[in-house]
Amino acid sequence: MRVRVNGTEVEVSAGMVVAVAVARAGRLWSRRSVIQEPRGPLCGIGVCYECRVTINGQAHQRGCLVACQEGMEIEADE
């Protein structure tokens, strides 16, 4: 299936989480902190909140917890 990460189409398999799609788009990080530091997935189990991205317009979703769905629009900070 396909999702889009910052407008770029990425091929993923069913069951993959959004953080994987972000990584497949060639990104090391998901977001920037308040002081603009790059942050990316750390714990992978929903605890650290470092992997947050905007999914279908909804901000601050944990990429490591949400499963990809066909056509999903994912926005990571540049």
Add this chain to the structure above:
Amino acid sequence: MSGTYDVIVVGGGIVGSACAWECARRGLKVLMVEAGIVGGGATAAGMGHLVVMDDSEAQFALTAYSCQLWRELAAELPGSVEHEVCGTLWVAADEWEMGEVERKARYYEERGVAVEVIGGKRLEQLEPNLRAGMAGALRVPGDAVIYPPAATHWMSERAGEAGATVWRGVEVRQILEEGAVELAGGAVVEAFVVVNAAGATAGRLTPGLPVRGRKGHLAITDRYPGFARHQLIELGYLKSAHGEEGDSVAFNIQPRKTGQMLVGSSRQYGAEGGEVEPGILGRMLRRAVAYMPGLRLLNVVRVWTGERAATPDKLPLIGPVPGRSSIWLATGHEGLGITTSLGTARLLGERLVGGDPEIPYKPYDPGRFAWVPVAGQTGAGVGAW
């Protein structure tokens, strides 16, 4: 009693810090004693809405005066205070509440506070995340928002620059009748006047004080800039804030400069302890979601509670304890102490030096209540009212 200090302020919340600064600015020799962290009490738990309120003429006078003082100070406030003039929208859900908007508009206008009556359509444009179909709102563009602990820290520093001494982490065990304090370690420090600004626990130092705690819950979300643009309060809030004895909740949301949404609020008398209570927190959040359905999708990152110091007539106690010229009070600010800290300090400072305050002081004078300080007894304040 001869004083080492002219004034000792007990409590370094926003009220105590404002009073210490004001007194030091006037050339008085000031000591402020804070048991914990400056600004760490109710001040750290409050919302930081600088708001003109009209429950009574006296409340209007003090809040409008204080908001004016905040405006005069605005240019000096450091960035950490996160001062933002976002204005208030008093949201009317139906036509009956819209009538209340009209009444409130006239009241504010007659007293020189700029307001604007907003229709339902316009409200949708101003705040698209409000539930559709609201009747309208009253906009008070001059109302603002600050981050209270930072403002308090800044005031205490200004007090220090003006010559005040500030002791942190030092508890006052007792205020002595003649105007002196006994510290937890037993030492006694003297002053001509001791100001009890110990917030909701002021009654422990001045037994018999007509103040009791009114607990409130707040929740804060992650950063969603623009979700709300004004401080939004349901007009039904008035029912909640006045609502007599029962627990109540009201929709009240505040956009922070960080993009976070601060969501309130609840009011409970006699709720012991500071813990978060899921029942009333749930009611509060459901109320907020009823006004802003999209809130349901935002992440709340923290919830907490604070204790408001409530008096029977919802007005603070500013002035000498009846019959004790050397013990003064600056407490009882309930849900408005962030706003009214500056007005309180001005009134207190002016009265202390025998001057003529810019607004009448009588409505806030502790002598308005028939109460007698209970000598030699420590414990909670009166529970009777």
